[in-house]
């Protein structure tokens with residue numbers, strides 16, 4: 277649905293030249309919720325702004341819904357943008373217009389007549405749960421309500437893609453959750469493809485099917501969350517399910533087991549303890565539901581050295597679990 | 608010398624002041640009309656043709672935008688810096704060309720509009736620059752045209768500050784209209800000059816001052832009311848409102 281291909285973008289020239297995007301390629305499948313994470317300054321905003329060409333890449337191509345945007349002329353690009361909604365961290369609502377007026381702006385732009393505008397605005401405000409606030413001005417709304425208006429405006433013209441630039445970063449955790457739920461609903465019920473960027477791992481964990489990690493303008497990892505989790509040494513997986521620092525007591529071995537998909541709900545640990553008559557301590561665990569699947573990691577402490585447990589470890593791996601020995605003698 | 612105790616003094620004074628008031632309102636009204644009609648697009652173009660502005664690439668060429676911006680900057684700065692009395696004399700050939708004469712209230716409209724246009728254009732520029740660039744960005748993301756961005760985003764959002772700018776502009780037009788009066792433009796300034804200065808009637812001066820003061824107060828109140836009415840986000844987080852008022856005050860104080 278969205279295809280970012282070898283996109284580079286730099287700002288400034290000479291000494292002050294900063295490379296914001298360095299040969300970035302990314303595919304977002306139709307109907308997917310894709311999260312791009314990275315620290316501040318990683319190039320996330322630049323990346324998402326190149327998707328609707330608010331920022332024109334220096335090189336590379338952007339294809340949305342089969343249309344190569346980078347090849348379009350100004351007029352054609354405007355039309356293409358009408359099929360790509362966007363929401364912003366600071367909402368960017370017109371203070372001079374009511375909630376309804378803000379939503380209708382999107383419909384005026386595409387030339388709908390007043391009656392149709394009114395009908396569609398009411399419909400979409402109902403979807404985001406703001407019918408009662410239709411006549412209010414943005415200054416009278418809370419942050420969460422403002423973002424709902426932003427979402428309504430972005431969706432009014434029936435786009436097939438929604439871009440979200442840190443849409444929840446200015447909101448408190450409670451409100452963040454409700455906005456994320458709304459985005460997920462829109463994604464599943466309207467079949468919208470959502471590309472969101474965030475610096476919060478929690479956002480990705482809560483709503484995304486796939487994610488990419490951006491650092492210094494490069495994509496370090498990307499893929500479906502369920503797959504990333506079972507990828508050895510994945511930084512995204514470690515950031516998504518942090519287990520903290522490893523402390524190993526003498527004479528013990530510490531292993532991390534990553535569960536995902538089907539093996540998550542099997543009583544793996546209990547079985548392990550039984551089969552091998554071991555005293556197993558659970559040092560930490562992070563279990564979440566990702567895209568409807570249980571997934572997570574558990575850190576276990578086994579008595580004895582790693583060699584002594586090689587049989588156990590290969591037994592676990594044979595069951596399809598990802599096992600990493602993270603600490604212990606001769607580990 | 609005028610006899611204050613003559614029974615015809617007050618009726619005559621009222622008559623003279625009313626005529627003067629009518630001429631002043633006529634001059635100021637039309638000057639204001641032209642100021643808005645020309646100054647508003649000029650101000651928009653002034654911001655738009657800046658680097659990274661909406662009209663940076665006018666007619667598909669960056670060069671055109673750049674040239675227009677430079678010319679506008681020059682014209683506006685020139686118009687703002689030339690003392691009014693000199694401007695008034697300097698544009699006499701132009702006034703004669705447009706109106707047919709350079710004497711009278713109608714002719715006075717020309718220099719008044721010419722002095723107010725650059726002033727108001729700057730006010731419009733200030734107002735539009737204060738519109739959050741995020742709004743323009745959002746409009747672009749919706750696929751809006753440049754014309755739609757100007758008419759649906761920039762102008763409505765800058766309206767409160769443009770009304771404050773207009774209040775300041777009117778005050779300065781009224782101010783200058785009094786000066787025009789002395790050069791045969793008529794109006795309240797002319798009344799003050801002919802009766803107050805040439806015929807030593809202090810009462811005429813006092814009445815003219817009061818009338819002008821009242822007009823300015825009323826206009827300020829009305830326009831400030833509109834400015835407030837259109838400012839839906841009074842005291843937004845970024846302090847935009849406060850800085851806007853400060854800018855307006857600074858400019859008022861400069862007249």
Ligand SMILES: Nc1ncnc2c1ncn2[C@@H]1O[C@H](COP(=O)(O)OP(=O)(O)O)[C@@H](O)[C@H]1O
Pocket residue numbers: 287288294295296314315316317318319320321322323
């Ligand atoms: N318009 C711009 N002009 C100059 N530098 C910019 C501009 N936009 C972004 N940058 C630079 O590009 C880099 C990436 O910025 P950005 O995409 O905003 O990162 P993020 O959204 O991940 O915080 C930063 O170093 C930033 O300073």
Ligand SMILES: [Mg+2]
Pocket residue numbers: 320321322442
């Ligand atoms: Mg950013």
